[in-house]
Amino acid sequence: MEKKxxxxxxxxxxxxFLHLGNYFGAxxxxxxxxxxxxxxxxxxxxxxxxxxxxxxxxxxxxxxxxAENIASGIDPDKAALYCQSHIYETNExxxxxxxxxxxxxxxxxxxxxxxxxxxxxxxxxxLLTYPVLQAADILLHRASLVPVGKDQEQHLEMAxxxxxxxxxxxxxxxxxxxxxxxxxxxIKVPSLDGSGKMSKSxxxxxxxxxxxxxxTIVNKIKKAKTDSGPATPNAEKPDxxxxxxxxxxxxxxxxxxxxxxxxxxxxxxxxxxxxxxxAEDMVAFIRPIREKVNAxxxxxxxxxxxxxxxxEKARKSxxxxxxxxxxxxxxxxx
Ligand code: TRP
Numbered sequence: 001m002e003k004k005x006x007x008x009x010x011x012x013x014x015x016x017f018l019h020l021g022n023y024f025g026a027x028x029x030x031x032x033x034x035x036x037x038x039x040x041x042x043x044x045x046x047x048x049x050x051x052x053x054x055x056x057x058x059x060x061x062x063x064x065x066x067a068e069n070i071a072s073g074i075d076p077d078k079a080a081l082y083c084q085s086h087i088y089e090t091n092e093x094x095x096x097x098x099x100x101x102x103x104x105x106x107x108x109x110x111x112x113x114x115x116x117x118x119x120x121x122x123x124x125x126x127l128l129t130y131p132v133l134q135a136a137d138i139l140l141h142r143a144s145l146v147p148v149g150k151d152q153e154q155h156l157e158m159a160x161x162x163x164x165x166x167x168x169x170x171x172x173x174x175x176x177x178x179x180x181x182x183x184x185x186x187i188k189v190p191s192l193d194g195s196g197k198m199s200k201s202x203x204x205x206x207x208x209x210x211x212x213x214x215x216t217i218v219n220k221i222k223k224a225k226t227d228s229g230p231a232t233p234n235a236e237k238p239d240x241x242x243x244x245x246x247x248x249x250x251x252x253x254x255x256x257x258x259x260x261x262x263x264x265x266x267x268x269x270x271x272x273x274x275x276x277x278x279a280e281d282m283v284a285f286i287r288p289i290r291e292k293v294n295a296x297x298x299x300x301x302x303x304x305x306x307x308x309x310x311x312e313k314a315r316k317s318x319x320x321x322x323x324x325x326x327x328x329x330x331x332x333x334x
Contacts, residue, residue: 008037009143011044014061017209018068021189021198029147029181031073039079040141046084050126063303068210071292082310089318094136100165101132110154135159138177141317145180170328192224194240214283221279226271234265248278251285
């Protein structure tokens with residue numbers, strides 16, 4: 001397929017197992033993008049050092065994220081799938097952008113303030129300049145489209161500011177990166193306890209992970225909150241019931257969903273049956289992904305090859321950008 005000019009870049013921190021929210025909120029869109037754009041998908045291993053200085057699990061976590069991305073449909077031959085730490089040019093751009101980032105704006109960043117509260121004993125400079133490193137990841141490929149969720153909007157706004165300041169001072173080099181999800185409302189994947197979304201860290205029993213085995217999936221769904229059913233026909237659904245229907249819409253067939261909608265509206269719904277059906281469909285959805293992840297993880301040679309290939313593609317783009325950056329700044333003396 002003919003690739004468009006625009007470049008897509010996104011990163012994911014290797015700090016936990018991917019869950020259904022990551023899959024439907026992000027990965028599924030990445031898979032579509034890799035056919036339409038030049039894509040750079042990165043494992044943000046250096047970013048993870050700002051909050052996870054203990055690296056005993058790092059290798060396993062990096063391997064897992066890569067495997068989960070590939071098993072979800074990212075094709076290393078189409079997109080550049082790589083590790084942040086393999087691209088040394090990132091560090092140089094990070095340093096340069098640090099001269100264009102102000103202490104005041106960094107201290108005001110919401111994620112920084114949150115992390116200061118969470119780890120007051122380790123408020124390191126990397127934490128403060130986290131958004132600068134993220135901007136370097138993006139601008140390194142002169143990417144203009146960044147598929148991320150709402151929680152990353154402030155970081156993206158900062159990346160735009162750094163790009164603008166650079167361009168203003170040294171000449172037009174960087175496009176201003178924008179959040180991009182095909183203009184679609186991002187799919188929210190509700191947690192199983194009726195409150196909020198599925199999450200990497202909060203309430204693991206209410207979150208379905210791509211790594212969960214069949215029994216775990218069934219048991220988590222079994223425990224999802226329900227009640228004794230509606231008392232009047234065509235009642236409004238309480239949030240936690242709405243959530244079960246929403247999960248069904250992600251993995252079940254039209255007929256199944258229509259049946260339970262009709263049962264609900266006629267006050268004949270049996271939530272035990274509904275959850276059993278949802279569990280069955282969820283297992284059928286997650287199992288092949290999980291098995292693929294495990295197959296990939298058992299093949300270290302393959303993983304090494306993937307990382308090499310991704311790094312090669314990312315380096316090529318990074319080197320080209322840094323030539324222009326050095327030239328524009330005037331770091332050329334002969
Ligand atoms: N900060 C992002 C997160 O927490 C991860 C990330 C690192 C990223 N570098 C990036 C996202 C570049 C988009 C683009 O999820």
